[in-house]
Amino acid sequence: MKNASICFSEAQQAWSLWNQVPYATRYELLISATKDSTLNDFKQPLEFHHKHSAELLCDPVFMPGPTGETNELYTAGRGVSLIIADRTVDVQVGKAFYAQLSVSLLAGNCVILCVQDSELAQQVLMLIERLALPKGVLSFVEYDQYVQLLESDIRIATVLGDEVFVKEINRCLARKSGAIAPLIAEVELAKMPVAQDPKLVLRYITERTRTINITAVGGNATLLELGSAEH
Template sequence: MKKASICFSEAQQAWALWNQTPYAARYELLNSVATELALESFKVPLVFHHKHSAQLLTEPELMPGPTGETNELYTAGRGVALIVADKSVDLGCAKALYAQLSVALMSGNCVLLCVQDSELAQQVLTLIDNLSLPAGVLSLVEYDQYAQLLDSDVRVVCVLGEEMLVKSVNRSLAGKAGAIAPLVAEIDLYNMPVAQDPKLPLRYITERTRTINITAVGGNATLLELGSAEH
């Protein structure tokens, strides 16, 4: 596996292009591979979150402006997401991990994965090989390098496993300078209250606005007359 610093650098470089990839294309790529591999632990949460969040992640909300300009509210991925799964996350509860992974990718983030269980890590590697994503979009990093990645400019962190690990990561994030990275934590790996939250994508996105003016005075051409000599 590559060093954490190299994986993070590649993820940062890949993020802009992946974030601009249409949502439908991102989902179709993930779904086709999940179907091809018959990987139900990945496909089930993927389909679930697609059903509940497709409109949120695809359709901008139109907000007409008072002077005629067009304002659109839309969503974008936060940047590089770090997902850490300790030894308690194995193949038996892989859905908890794959729910976070699928949502992070569908939302337009690049993902760095640190998985401690060797069998689950091997399954993740198989998934990565078959996805054939652009370099840097999804990488598996040695588990013991997650602390180094926490010091990087990761924009959202997800921790799955024991409460002690969650508290440790939370303290590390609280002590960082710069942008605040939200923490997503899943301790109940079988009931998965976080993974089954239909609003989970909200934790992996940020809102943006786009304003389009058709004239220099805000979009309403009739306002131009107010500045003419005849008025």
């Protein structure tokens, strides 16, 4: 099993390409691994969040500008996502874990997993093998390496476990220098209020805009004068 620094480096390198893969293609790659019933705990949350995320992530929103330019509002993954599941997260509450995993990948993030429960860890390794995603998109490291990963330039951290553990992770993130990594926490593993949020994907993305200015080739250039001192 690779160490944390190698996995993080591979995830960083893979992110720009994975983020550019069309949403529909990402979903097809993920759902293709669930052909039999052994991975229903992954399939069900994946289908649920696909239903609610597709409209948000598929197509950019076009916003025509007053001077003829074209503005597009679109979404992008945040970067490298770290998901940590402590000893309280086992296969009985696996759907809470898989919901976070599926949404993070659908959103265009590369994901590194740290799982403490041995049975769930084996199930996750089987899933990774079946998915056969590009190198660096989805990685699994030894559980205790999450401490090292928290010091890396992760762009979002997800923690599933008891409240004391979540607070510990939150303090680690607060002490970091550099970019602020948002924290997503699931402590009610039986009820799964976070995992069942239909808008969960919004916490795994950023919004971006793309502007194409066409005033030089036929746009309404006269409107550019409205802000000048002579008018």
